[in-house]
Amino acid sequence: MKGKKGQITAFQLYALLFSIQVLMVLFINGSFTGGNDFLDNTVSCLLAAGLNLLFSLPLFLLYRADQTMSIPEWSVHLLGKKGKGVALYYGAYLLFMDGIYLSLFQVLMANVIEPHSVPWVLSLITVIAACYAATLGLEASARAGVFLMVLVLVGTGLLFSGLLVQADFLHFQPLFIDGARQTVQGCLVFFSFGTQLPLLALVLPAVRGKVQRGFVLWNLLTALFMALLILVAVASCGDYLRNQLFPLYTAASMARLSFFERMDMLFVVAWMCGLFLKLSLDLCLIQRCIGFFTSRGKYLVILLAGGALLLLSQVVFHNAEFKQMLLDLVGICILSFIGAAGIPWLLLGVRKWKEGKADEKTEG
Amino acid sequence: MERSLSQNLAAYRRAFGNSADLVIRTFAVTGTPAATLVLEGMVDKKLVAEAVLQPILNAQLVQKEPEEKFSYLMNNALATVDQECLTENKKAMEKLMSGFALFFLDGCARCLAFGVQGFVARGVSDPQNESMQFGSREGFVEPLNQNMSLLRRRLKTPDLTFERLSIGSSSRTQVALAYLRSEASPEILRKIRQNLKKVNLKILLSAGYLDAYLLHNSHRFLFSGTGYSERPDTVCGKLAEGRVALLIDGTPLAVVMPHLFIENFQTSDDYAARPFYATFIRWLKYIAFTIALFLPGIYVAITTYHPEFLPQALLLKIAQAEAATPFPITAEVLLMILIYEIMREAGLRVPKLLSQAVSIVGALVVGDAAISSGLVGAPTVMVVALAAISSYVAPKLYEQIAVSRVVLTLLSGLTGFWGLLLGALVILINVCAQMAFDVPFAAPVSPTYPQGLLDVFVRAPWRKLLQHNARVQDLPGSEVVDANER
Numbered sequence A: 001m002k003g004k005k006g007q008i009t010a011f012q013l014y015a016l017l018f019s020i021q022v023l024m025v026l027f028i029n030g031s032f033t034g035g036n037d038f039l040d041n042t043v044s045c046l047l048a049a050g051l052n053l054l055f056s057l058p059l060f061l062l063y064r065a066d067q068t069m070s071i072p073e074w075s076v077h078l079l080g081k082k083g084k085g086v087a088l089y090y091g092a093y094l095l096f097m098d099g100i101y102l103s104l105f106q107v108l109m110a111n112v113i114e115p116h117s118v119p120w121v122l123s124l125i126t127v128i129a130a131c132y133a134a135t136l137g138l139e140a141s142a143r144a145g146v147f148l149m150v151l152v153l154v155g156t157g158l159l160f161s162g163l164l165v166q167a168d169f170l171h172f173q174p175l176f177i178d179g180a181r182q183t184v185q186g187c188l189v190f191f192s193f194g195t196q197l198p199l200l201a202l203v204l205p206a207v208r209g210k211v212q213r214g215f216v217l218w219n220l221l222t223a224l225f226m227a228l229l230i231l232v233a234v235a236s237c238g239d240y241l242r243n244q245l246f247p248l249y250t251a252a253s254m255a256r257l258s259f260f261e262r263m264d265m266l267f268v269v270a271w272m273c274g275l276f277l278k279l280s281l282d283l284c285l286i287q288r289c290i291g292f293f294t295s296r297g298k299y300l301v302i303l304l305a306g307g308a309l310l311l312l313s314q315v316v317f318h319n320a321e322f323k324q325m326l327l328d329l330v331g332i333c334i335l336s337f338i339g340a341a342g343i344p345w346l347l348l349g350v351r352k353w354k355e356g357k358a359d360e361k362t363e364g
Numbered sequence B: 001m002e003r004s005l006s007q008n009l010a011a012y013r014r015a016f017g018n019s020a021d022l023v024i025r026t027f028a029v030t031g032t033p034a035a036t037l038v039l040e041g042m043v044d045k046k047l048v049a050e051a052v053l054q055p056i057l058n059a060q061l062v063q064k065e066p067e068e069k070f071s072y073l074m075n076n077a078l079a080t081v082d083q084e085c086l087t088e089n090k091k092a093m094e095k096l097m098s099g100f101a102l103f104f105l106d107g108c109a110r111c112l113a114f115g116v117q118g119f120v121a122r123g124v125s126d127p128q129n130e131s132m133q134f135g136s137r138e139g140f141v142e143p144l145n146q147n148m149s150l151l152r153r154r155l156k157t158p159d160l161t162f163e164r165l166s167i168g169s170s171s172r173t174q175v176a177l178a179y180l181r182s183e184a185s186p187e188i189l190r191k192i193r194q195n196l197k198k199v200n201l202k203i204l205l206s207a208g209y210l211d212a213y214l215l216h217n218s219h220r221f222l223f224s225g226t227g228y229s230e231r232p233d234t235v236c237g238k239l240a241e242g243r244v245a246l247l248i249d250g251t252p253l254a255v256v257m258p259h260l261f262i263e264n265f266q267t268s269d270d271y272a273a274r275p276f277y278a279t280f281i282r283w284l285k286y287i288a289f290t291i292a293l294f295l296p297g298i299y300v301a302i303t304t305y306h307p308e309f310l311p312q313a314l315l316l317k318i319a320q321a322e323a324a325t326p327f328p329i330t331a332e333v334l335l336m337i338l339i340y341e342i343m344r345e346a347g348l349r350v351p352k353l354l355s356q357a358v359s360i361v362g363a364l365v366v367g368d369a370a371i372s373s374g375l376v377g378a379p380t381v382m383v384v385a386l387a388a389i390s391s392y393v394a395p396k397l398y399e400q401i402a403v404s405r406v407v408l409t410l411l412s413g414l415t416g417f418w419g420l421l422l423g424a425l426v427i428l429i430n431v432c433a434q435m436a437f438d439v440p441f442a443a444p445v446s447p448t449y450p451q452g453l454l455d456v457f458v459r460a461p462w463r464k465l466l467q468h469n470a471r472v473q474d475l476p477g478s479e480v481v482d483a484n485e486r
Helices: A010-027 A040-065 A071-113 A119-135 A138-165 A181-193 A196-206 A211-241 A247-254 A264-290 A298-318 A320-326 A329-363 B005-015 B045-058 B066-077 B089-097 B144-154 B186-197 B207-214 B232-240 B261-265 B268-272 B275-304 B312-323 B329-349 B352-372 B378-390 B395-415 B417-433 B450-455 B462-467
Strands: B022-029 B032-039 B083-086 B100-105 B111-115 B160-167 B173-180 B227-229 B244-248 B254-257
Touching: A010 A071, A010 A138, A010 A196, A010 A211, A010 A247, A010 A264, A040 A071, A040 A181, A040 A196, A040 A211, A040 A329, A071 A119, A071 A196, A071 A247, A071 A264, A071 A298, A071 A320, A071 A329, A119 A138, A119 A264, A119 A298, A119 B395, A119 B417, A138 A211, A138 A247, A138 A264, A138 B417, A181 A329, A196 A264, A196 A329, A211 A247, A247 A264, A264 A298, A264 B417, A298 A320, B005 B022, B005 B032, B005 B089, B005 B100, B022 B045, B032 B045, B032 B089, B045 B066, B045 B100, B045 B111, B066 B100, B066 B111, B083 B089, B089 B100, B089 B111, B144 B160, B144 B173, B144 B232, B144 B244, B160 B186, B173 B186, B173 B232, B186 B207, B186 B244, B207 B244, B207 B254, B227 B232, B232 B244, B232 B254, B232 B268, B261 B275, B268 B275, B275 B329, B275 B378, B275 B395, B275 B417, B312 B378, B329 B352, B329 B378, B329 B395, B352 B378, B395 B417, B450 B462
Parallel strands: none
Antiparallel strands: B022 B032, B032 B100, B083 B111, B100 B111, B160 B173, B173 B244, B227 B254, B244 B254
């Protein structure tokens, strides 16, 4: 398939989103999902996939109406200058979520992997690298996404094998043993921390190929993949994962495959690749959102967004009150819902209303 | 040009500042003053005497007017193949400087240029930097015409086209674009021509001068979207895939465009060897490239920040060797890389007679004295040496490997494995971002062309390769849009 400047294929998009989505499953723990029955989160993954499908409807309805417009463009088209606020919302939302992801990365480094490391230095070089990648554009990230998806798949494949060797069915407990609350909360975590729908709201016009069919397939396969990862981790480590800060990291560090003993390296590589891709893609999209207000200083916008991201992650990492406030699941859920479905529903409604009004005028 | 011979000759003497190599021979053609101009050392004197002077002087001319005499000589008397009538001094001077002889006749405002080049040139020999086990022993040489004939001899098809251009306001270097009309993309050709027209160099002495002009934003990328080859057979293979070659007079290599990342690992030997062996060699190259680029960084990161990743026995060995050395491992590795690069550069520039001495000193100082004096640990020397040797497996990537290796080692020394990984990701995204004449540099891996992978991760048998032989402009993700597709 011939390319077009600034455009990526559906396969590249979903490969990119796969690496990003897997990143999410790596940091979930009992405190996020509201309980220690890790196995229940396999159902949460699948439920979240269902929510994604449901909430993607308005987005794809707008996409079908005009494949060349992103949601902020629809907003400007329907609401005029006021519609630019939508672009600002998406930009701020991505910045906020990236700040959280980056702070979680610092938590992982400082508390689990490298207690003697200086987290802000690591965050700084990560942000610099992501800023550089963002300046190279969406196509560069998309092409790199295919490479990294293969890397993540190979890494997790080895991890699966390493964990399966130690699997014991006695580790499985019945599902919903403490009720369905954790499953529901886990589902909300998976839905709200996976920023794919707001991402699609911005990126869809730059994608060619079977976007809708690809989304359904990607959504189901990624959910199954994550569920399987959790299932195998529980089968291998059982109750030991209950009180771990990063259960999957713990499982990875316990996995053994013949002479290959340090499987946690694979975990860390997957995490780093996912984080790098997420930050670079989001910074690129944030720049596009800011582009609704000014067309100048593309590199400066990316640099400023990177700086803001670093600052936010430091605040979340160092200030416990802020951390508690910003990591509030209900708040994040609402923000994600607005970006994923709220704004598209609203725009769909405005469009219908405007069309109805136009019809009335013609009839009149 | 003037009608008067003396005025014309004066103009040439003035233009060349009475240069010693400008040879002007004056004589009369049945009473009309005439002259031939050549540049000493650029022409074959025997050929000038036999093919130019003798026919002119022996011609039985009945015409009286100079113009008529000139026309008769041009059409009936002279026996050279490459002959042109010129009316502008600028063009005539270009011809003169390219080894042509000029013939002037008094009373005519034009001259004849004869291709009688006979300058000393190196004979066709084995390519120095691209040796092959099974292929031809012929490599490009300096004269442009000879290089064109080396291609023509291998591609006996009228489809092969050469386009001559001249680049460099002072050097007026002759270059030739070579391509197969049915395979090359007109759009890529248009871009190359357009970019070559923009070259504002005074002097063009080698192919490297043109890289920045041929590719837009080439300075932003680590790797180059233009490739080089010293081998006519390799270039012919590339032309068959729709690529365009640029031959430069005085340069014993061809610039091939567009050039993709994966081509740095492909050699003509791969296609001559058995598929299983070629696949094995291909993987060996990928592994060697990875070692050359990352091994010093991995060594620094693991020994400095993550020693738990090493098996206990190996860790103890390294610790034992490093315990007696005065520098931290990062400094040690960087020092060794620096010493190695100095030795390499010295070996490259030093007269051949002395190169053996440089090698002996290098081996003694680095290999023996540094370790026995306790300045550097033996594992460090081994790691740097292994990385250095590995970088010669993909020699076209040496520049990139050498620089990236230092940066990655520094990053590893500063932040451990994370810095190394991020450095690797930055290199990856840099490769993925590049477009070589609107063809993705990372193709056919990403954007993925499954059939193209048959010549990437394996070297499939010829029958299979021929079934999926795609031209470079047809690779997925290519933004080359030719006129008929518009």
